[in-house]
Amino acid sequence: MSDMPMLPEEDESVSLRDYAEKAYLDYSMYVILDRALPNVGDGLKPVQRRIIYAMSELGLKASAKYKKSARTVGDVIGKFHPHGDSAAYEAMVLMAQPFSYRYPLVDGQGNWGSADDPKSFAAMRYTESRLTAYADALLGELGQGTVDWVPNFDGTMDEPSVLPAQVPNVLLNGTTGIAVGMATDIPPHNLREVVSATIRLLEYPKSTLDELCEHIQAPDFPTQAEIITPRDEIKAFYRSGRGSIKMRAHWRKEDGAIIVDALPHQVSGAKVLEQIAAQMQAKKLPLVNDLRDESDHENPTRLVIVPKSNRVDIDALMLHLFATTDLERSYRINLNLIGNNGRPGVKSLDAILREWLEFRTETVRRRLQYRLEKVLKRLHLLEGYLIAYLNIDEVIHIIRTEDKPKPVLMQRFGLSDAQAEAVLELKLRNLAKLEEMKIRGEQDELEKEREQLELTLGSTARMRTLIKKELLAVAEQFGDERSSPLVAREEAKAFSEKELMSTEPITVVLSEKGWIRAAKGHDIDPTSLSYKAGDNFNLAAAGRSNQSAILIDSTGRAYTLPTHNLPSARGQGEPVTGRISPPPGVGFKALLLGDERQKILLASDAGYGFVTELGHLMAKNKAGKAILNLPNGSEVLPPAQVPPGDDLLVAAVSTEGRLLVFPLADLPELARGKGNKILSVPSARVKSREEMVKGIAVLTQESRLVLHAGKRHLTLKVSELDHYRGERGRRGSKLPRGLQNVDYLVAEHPDAT
Template identity: 70%
Template sequence: MNEVVVSPDAEERIPLKDYTEKAYLDYSMYVILDRALPNIGDGLKPVQRRIVYAMSELGLKATAKFKKSARTVGDVIGKFHPHGDSAAYESMVLMAQPFSYRYTLVDGQGNWGSPDDPKSFAAMRYTESRLARYSEVLLEELGQGTVDWQPNFDGTMDEPKVLPARVPNVLLNGTTGIAVGMATDIPPHNLREVVEACIHLLDNPKADVNELCQFIQGPDMPTEAELITPREDLIKMYQTGRGSLRMRGVWTREKDSGDIIITALPHQVSGAKILEQIAAQMQAKKLPMVTDLRDESDHENPTRLVITPRSNRVDAEQLMQHLFASTDLEKTYRVNMNMIGIDGRPGVKSLDVILSEWLSFRTVTTRRRLQFRLDKVQKRLHLLEGLLIAYLNIDEVIHIIRTEDEPKAVLMERFKLSDVQADYILDTKLRQLARLEEMKIRGEQEALEKERDQLEKTLGSATRLKTLIRKELQQVAKEYGDDRRSPIVQREEAQAFSETELIGVDPVTVVVSEKGWIRSAKGHEIDPAALNYKAGDSFKFAVRGKTNQSVMLLDSTGRSYAIAAHNLPSARGQGEPLSGRLNPPNGATFEGALMGSDEQRVLLASDAGYGFVAKLGDLYSKNRAGKAMLSLPKGGRVLAPQVLENPEKDLLAAVSNEGRLLVFPVTELPELARGKGNKIMNIPSARVQSREEYVIAVGVIAEGQSLTLHAGKRHLTLKAGDLDHYRGERGRRGNKLPRGFQKVDRAEVS
């Protein structure tokens, strides 16, 4: 034997970098073209196309009996799609779920999942399936020479490269997929709207996206939830092929019970998950206005989630806005219209390009179908022509067949027949030679000639071809079209409740002790001085407000602070020190507190005789160290802040420790955000610094109120008429009080 020696040079050696790069690129293109992206022609990925084709080959039309799904999956993976059975079955399940596909391709019997859990379907050995009626739109023209065929993975049979779809299924059912370096997210659309847009583009090939959007209002999901994406965003999405969609659940409020009923959820949103999200907020005490939650969904009402508000006074609109912002009751979907075009290349396409390419595909498909039919008609006419010759010369034909050794050649020569005609005559059964057969032959010949002429006219005229495509589109829309399910509405952006909005608006009294301990009591009727205090501590001041407000505190250095009232310790205990929540300067004490709206006007003053009007919101500070609010002159101290109920009419009364009283309108003081303020009462600064003279108290007197001054055990009440004696211009010294009131302890307004 001769020994074959292989030279080392015969081996192919390439760098690892080049090999891995080529291998990865090959894999990438395989995933992109053969797995993840849909074809613009039929809108299907290869696995979906193979499932539909395998089912049609099994005879599982919409009118056939159901067959076990395992049988279909077996054919799919055994003949066309050499991948896992679970992946193929899951693709098949999605095509059968009416809540996943806008126009289902598979008709399922058994457990095919539910909107709450789409993957809860039974195993393929339990379920049965057949093709849905809509699948005829993809398969009807398959055997009519309309598409190219390719060998399957092992070369034993052929499969269609694409199905001859009669409508742009790529938009109707949409799809999602992740390839290598690219993904696709095409939303479903309404059949009638898409067909109208196609017809318009057929008649107006230069129509732009704005024109087409007069017919296609927007995506149409297989759910009745609202599509709330603004119109301009939808148009931009169709122009670029990229964007996002927002869907929002539909709800009503029952008049009798006051319950909120959610009747539709966004696409692919689980009702169970929604209830779980709301329940989590209830447990976290972030939904105090909701008392109960239940799922009443059944066969008659596929979606019926019930939310029971605490009372009929709860603003349902506001509550739902919060839920839209904080749960999946409102969901955003990515749109990326990436698909394999008619050139076989992947790309993100705008709406006009998608429809134009599909119409080009449809035109080629229709032309191929007509040509295929024309070829069949011409072949049949040729056979009928030979058969008619034989019938008219039947005796001679029979004689030739009986007597000649090679009757075929003799027949061809005698009657000028073609090879095909001669074979057909020889294969004809005797029963077809009956007397009435001539009438049938001539009738069929006449009908076929008429059809041939019609086909030739259509193929030879672009206008006739367009008319045919238009009629076929309209026929599909009439047969399979339905009304839009997802209404497109304009809605304002949802806002979740802020922390203060989630707190109940209940009356509360905040109490601060001499030692700086703070606590909160429910209601306004409580007597703060009667509360229990620590040994050596006592009541200092209290303020009334609501649980959803902040407590504004002013310390002895003029700094202001804010604490949320709802999380203060209860007055049943002794509270907690303010120093645990705030960081005031060393030695500072708290001199007053205020509660109310941010626009509430307040009076801030120092005992040096200076002050100004501020908004309550100006005192707010997020910092533990507060912020500088009232500037103190040297030797001055902070007076308790006062609330102004009616700044335009209120009077300001200032009393000094020397027994002087000055009354003037509050309007004479400026409104500032912070600072020292203007002079209220004229007290020499040297006397303030030495603490010989200072303002002992300021009071705000509303219309109809009186001022009571206390000096030891004596008191003096001054009514409106009495106060006139002490009125003067802001910044004056004021008038002397009667004997016995040269040393005023405090002043009260009542």
């Protein structure tokens, strides 16, 4: 410590750097140790401890009459805590709010704030207060030699350095605080759970954290909102001392509306409604029709959210609100406190309980030792009283005749100084009342108590039993059921922009020259729309406005376009290349619109293909993504939609007039690739474009296959396709004369709309 800079004395000079460093270090240590962090013993910061002690000195026990809060604050700042009265009063208010403290220490009368606005409490000149019954668990043993006393700020009186807490209050009520270079965030816990874990550790000192977590499953806040953090994550922050925990509002359905009846800790219902209303005004929440706050005295929290209609997915709506409002909130965990050694540190749950048990054991030992000394002192005096009683006449004679009777009594009867002093201080009437039986009776009782005290002090097992018994008594008196249930819930997820859109039926139309637009409804004839000079209809697809359109070009790449902002079909649209970036000179072979889980059959005219979902075709960037690998010389075929059902069939027809039908199950399901052979076409003839697959279709057992060749067409039921059935990859069978030059084929499903 010789190199530690000292403050200047008289003419001694110190560099400004050393002086500032020393001053800031002193200030930092003061803030850490004497203001911001709680003590592991009683779980209180100095201001809280001083408020509780000052109230007890004013006689404000739970059974006393209420007294003006200003009186308490005056004593606190005048005798123990020389800081601002508003700071002391706010600390006092916090300990009185049942929605802030799991086990309040102050019983307030008047306006002490509300859960909706904790800062709305009345001034201290209006409110009244006294201690709660639970505060006695911290103060009950204060005058029994249990803790050290230190001088107050001006040295005129003493105050306890820590309160002799009978339970681990540091975990029960938790605390938050910001010091210099460190902070603390200790969540509250359930008294019965903490006592149960403490007793487990008391009885089995080698208990692991996992074993203690069987008793303490999670923090327990003063609200019925749900804790949704997984047990493994909770154990992780109990082990490291740092982490976070999530709480989610409790809600239920009532007459088609959503009723929120419990909010996360320290969340304002008014603020939540403001957050939801802001989304509604910004047209980002079209699913909600109305909001109401029906909270009253009987229902402290009752927020009503009315959906737009009964078709709204309420569960999905609530997941969105959890993700975007304070209906779900995360709380930082930082188990930083001052240990028994007087130093701050971040500790694990088991380390906190072990330290507290050390503190409690020492407190109980000091209490018993203090009582034992009292008992021994009283026994010593009773022994002197008994001698005086048995020799009462001689004692009175000595007192009457001697100038200094004390040394004479000590010499004559072998009394100690304390015994002689006690005999001399007895009033004459008490001497007359002294009875041998009463003295001996009190001696017997005190001897038994002395024996028990010495046995307990000399036995670790007896000490543990006593601590356990006292812990159980406090748990029995103040314990309650868990307030915040621990529940596994689905992760909150905000709606995407697409999910929040209206879901109107639309038809997307693409022209030959790549101009795209969207028309409302499905009863649109795309060929009847107006097109620019030299341009004509190319592709169309029907779907809904919250679905994305998928374009497939001639190279097998897929592109995704949101449909809600496409230009109206009343005009002629806009170039699709303004929204996507296909390679120069490519054309578009397919336009798809539907649910991401919708399956399609994707194939090339070389005769290869596979089954995939629309979701696999969706690309995030403007350049799209490669989906179908094309053999040399081949092109993309228009995809075939896969209808729901079993025993589906694939029908493929070639330019040679050959038709092959086989089970769809023979083709693989892929996200991208070339696929497997559907219908056999010589690769050389594909390169020269002499022969290729003309079209594909997917059939159910009830479907009909319609083949179009010029002005002629042929409709076949599935039962009439037996002649064309074969193994996947075969050449297929010839179609009747006149239908061998097929232009296209269509699958007609009986349930198609």
